Amino acid sequence: MDYFFSFIKNADPTLQLKMEESFPGSRCVGGKYSASTHAITLYRQDIEIQCKRLLGSLDRLREYEWIVLAHELGHALDKELALLSERLAETNQISVLEKIERNAWAIAKQYIPFIDEQLFDYIQTESLRYFSNSPLVQPSASPA
Numbered sequence: 001m002d003y004f005f006s007f008i009k010n011a012d013p014t015l016q017l018k019m020e021e022s023f024p025g026s027r028c029v030g031g032k033y034s035a036s037t038h039a040i041t042l043y044r045q046d047i048e049i050q051c052k053r054l055l056g057s058l059d060r061l062r063e064y065e066w067i068v069l070a071h072e073l074g075h076a077l078d079k080e081l082a083l084l085s086e087r088l089a090e091t092n093q094i095s096v097l098e099k100i101e102r103n104a105w106a107i108a109k110q111y112i113p114f115i116d117e118q119l120f121d122y123i124q125t126e127s128l129r130y131f132s133n134s135p136l137v138q139p140s141a142s143p144a
C-alpha cells in the first residue's frame with residue numbers, strides 16, 4: 001500500500017491517508033474524506049465487498065481500490081467542496097450532493113490515467129445511478 005501513500009503525498013503533501021479494516025456501522029463504505037482533518041480513510045473489507053458486488057469477483061480489486069482512492073482524493077482537492085457542503089447542510093438538496101459527487105469523479109479521472117478508462121466509467125456511472133434514478137432530481141416530480 002506504500003504506493004497509495006506516495007500517490008496521495010504527491011497530489012497534496014498536507015493530505016493524510018489512513019487504512020482501516022471496516023467502516024464502523026452497518027453501511028458499506030469503501031472510503032471517506034474528512035475535511036475537518038483533511039484525511040482520507042479507506043476501509044479494506046468494505047472495498048472488497050463493493051468490488052465483488054459491482055464486478056462479480058475480486059479479479060480487479062487493485063484497480064477498484066485505485067478508483068475508490070482517487071474518488072476520495074477528488075473530494076479532498078475539490079475547491080468547491082466547502083461551499084457545496086455548506087449549501088448541502090442548509091438546503092438538504094440532492095442536486096447539491098450530486099454536484100459534490102460529480103466534482104470528485106471529474107478530479108479523480110485526471111489523477112489515475114493508468115487505470116482502465118472503461119472500468120473507471122462503469123464504476124462512476126454505477127455510483128451516480130442513485131441520482132439519475134431519483135425522482136427527487138426530476139423537475140417533473142416537483143409538487144405542483
Ligand SMILES: [Zn+2]
Nearest residue numbers: 071075101104
Ligand atoms: Zn464521494
